[in-house]
Amino acid sequence: MAYERFLNKNHPPSESDISIALGPSEDFWLDIHKYIENNYNFSPELIFFTKNYGWSLRYRKGKKTFCIA
Numbered sequence: 001m002a003y004e005r006f007l008n009k010n011h012p013p014s015e016s017d018i019s020i021a022l023g024p025s026e027d028f029w030l031d032i033h034k035y036i037e038n039n040y041n042f043s044p045e046l047i048f049f050t051k052n053y054g055w056s057l058r059y060r061k062g063k064k065t066f067c068i069a
Contacts, residue, residue, distance in 0.1 A: 007054040012046055032069070033057075042066040 042059040
């Protein structure tokens with residue numbers, strides 16, 4: 001699969017879209033998210049930044065952002 005970014009604001013990526021894009025790196029991605037969820041009290045939210053950066057997953061609590069993936 002060719003490299004693609006999720007740039008369509010009207011079409012948020014599903015978990016399967018992300019899984020396909022990550023390919024063999026998916027296990028590492030899932031491990032990072034499990035670690036954050038098990039060790040920190042931050043909620044993930046899928047957000048659209050701009051047409052150049054597209055969709056990202058942000059962990060945040062209140063107004064504090066922990067990380068953006």
